[in-house]
Amino acid sequence: MEKNSVPGNETFLILGNGPAGHFAASEIRKNNAEAEIVIVSKEPERTYLRTQLAECFEAAMPDDKFYMAKLEWYEKNRITQVLGVEAVSLDTEKKNVTFSDGSSRSYHKLILAMGSYNFIPPVETSLYRQDEVVEVDKLSSAHYRHISGIYSIRELADALALREKLPESKKAVVIGGGLLGLEAAWSLKNCGLDVSVVEFFPRLLPKQLDDEAGVIFKTIADESGIELILGDSLEGINLEEDAEGNPVLRSLKLKNGMTLPCDLLLFSVGVRPATSLAKDAGIAVDRGIQVNTRMETSAPDVYACGDVAEVGGFVYGTWPAALTMGRVAGANATGVDMEFPPLVLSTNFNALNAKVFSAGSIDFNDPSLEVLSFRARSKYLYKKLFFKDEKLVAGILLGDTSKSTRVMKGIEKGYSKAEALASDIL
Template sequence: MDIVVVGGGMAGARLAQQLAPYAEAHADAPDRAEAPDRTVTVTLVGEEPHPPYNRVLLAEVLAGRYEPEKITLPAVGIRTPPRRAVRLDRDARRVVCDDGTSLPYDRLVLATGSNPVLPPLRGLFEDGADELPLGVRCFRTMDDCLALASAAGHGTRVVVVGGGLLGVSAAQALAARGARVVVAQQGERLMERHLDDTAAALLRRHLEAQGVEVHTECRVRGLLTQRTPDGRRAVRSVELSDGYCLGAELVVLACGVRPRVGLARAAGLAVAQGVVVDDLLRTSDPAVHAIGDCAQHDGVLYGLAGAARDQADVLARVLVYEARTDRRARTDLRAPTAGTRAEDIRSDTAGGAPRYGGTRALTRLTLAPGPPGSGAALLDGAAPLDVAAPLDIAAFGDPEPGPGDDVLRLTDGTTGAYRKVVVREDRLVGGILLGDLAAVGTVAGVWEGDEPLPSAPLLHLLTDDGGY
């Protein structure tokens, strides 16, 4: 079976890695008939010039703590030169690329990821041009990361538009390079999708202790630019809704992402917010699958590295099963086991193709320590906290309780640790761990399992060993 994977990000690379044992066996055999264990061939198509990398660690590269090659993912599959897939010919089962090449497939996997959201700011674009002003970057790719690292030095004035996960990561990384960073967050608090008021206050003061200036409920109206000697536009300040202008040599747009579905939509595949897939991660064309940020399963867009990994693992087992059964339709399907290794695919598919049942995973972030001796009163009535240690954050589900929900909070004013879980009836539906993740293993297991809570008191759920 010839498999073409469009997208060289974390989802596509993980899938190729899981399929590698089946693609590489007897690879030197001159005739496929002489290589019965060579179940699949894999071609990975990516438009970035860099080998696949761990996008989660881009902030570490931006901060200067990792070199780019340190976050490179294993090189697997047949990776073509950098090229962009521009059209899908589903009738002929071919992928047409921007350099004119045409790649045949038996199964096609769309792992096209997502694009950064560009906010409707005055001055962002001019006269219909699609080129951002000099000094304005998103924070999504390795090229973005390297450009920001090159431009940001000691004293560089930087405005980060957006205080979500990406914005917070970029702000702290740039501050670590000595830049003067301001975060402009339109919402009421930082990381409002993941944190409650208390946790967001902890996070804010951790950033402020490192010199990051944070403004919430702050809407950016536009960018003011000036012409360079060669006629290009370069950013010089950020205009807020109240008319105040923040001087800026760099502006980072961290306003979220949107699934990249243009290729699928143009090919006539079913698209909602993302590319619609079933439990076999098939699109409306059974020869085409989708995984990662671009895929929408059971109405859910995950946008998480953990979900992309799980989908890639399940799809690897699906594809190997199909290859070994001559792609005949089967009805004896069973649920997958999350985290199955590639070498387990052979036995795991013996009784039928696996299904993808969704992902329940935590969002995690580790912020580097602040300057020695820096600190702030992080909780009401608490003593100033030394932030010379990293700040670890784990969040999952909905941290805001509804009517009738049980809420348990543990706060340590001496260390700034904060733990909270929300329980609805007998199930864990959301929570936050900040500053001390000793209980994260237990909490993650309960959350991911989606099982009724044991009868032990809820307090034990947040102790160091979970009490279970």
């Protein structure tokens, strides 16, 4: 890493205070003691552990477990936070950003770290009054937050709104049986609700588990007390008016014709990078804002990192990747060369009485894969390593995930079968 001198009176403006924005700020301060650092974020909270939101359904988490840093950290590092304000337009020629409160700020270096937003599929909603349909509409990402009983968890405000509804809720349906959907379903069950999960694919976690592990995981999930409805999807939402005329969730209709009465609906069907600001400013965007391995966008002095960024055609969408990209963006913005290293994608899942670790992204049906597997007497214990071209490329641990760090290391180093066996991974 090489340090170039950067004038101390520069302004580094960071949009978004998730892990990407937070670590960009800390890296900038590490390399430049004088510059002005301003983080602006739409949410009114300082940086918190978004990954823990489902744990907030039941009760608030203690501040020291929830927030990334104490308020004193911002003071000590002279990082100005502007919270509850959204960036609405960007002029990369004038180097200026305009905000939702009418203010604007100019920058020398800009870091785009706006993360992603939850995608809600357009779904037909029917509004009933005394069993008579009064309105048929389409629910979309723009207005689900205004309907009592319908949620999608991205921000703390979403988790708090859901928590408020819990005392009057009995039956919840989660749409989407991916990692986040299953985690949320488990939290809802632990809050005392009867929970169903509806998953479009015929089996759970196809990207993380091969067929054999998928069968074991399904058995564990079935025994967790959560109803799993696989190979089906949401067709319609039935609402009714409350005494004040506000829409309230009553039931769902699935594509196979089944009606599911429920008073709480949670969407967990995927995320989309929040690229509109960059796109409107003429910055190159595909799925995410396109960046090179230094996190540079197509506009001079503008960097992007975290969920909003696409590097090498890939949007990572994970906490560790956002954190690393934030550091890389912050370093390069201050003139210190840093490259984003290729990261091994991994998953740690601990819910439904299951422990799952999966690392590497491969097609489990690739006939050229070689495997090393271990199956204990317990039907819930399963370990498998996948090799391609004689190198370890992926691994699955079910039940006992204690060797997960070794598996990660083995993939990063491309262990052969002999090396894997010698290093006691299984």
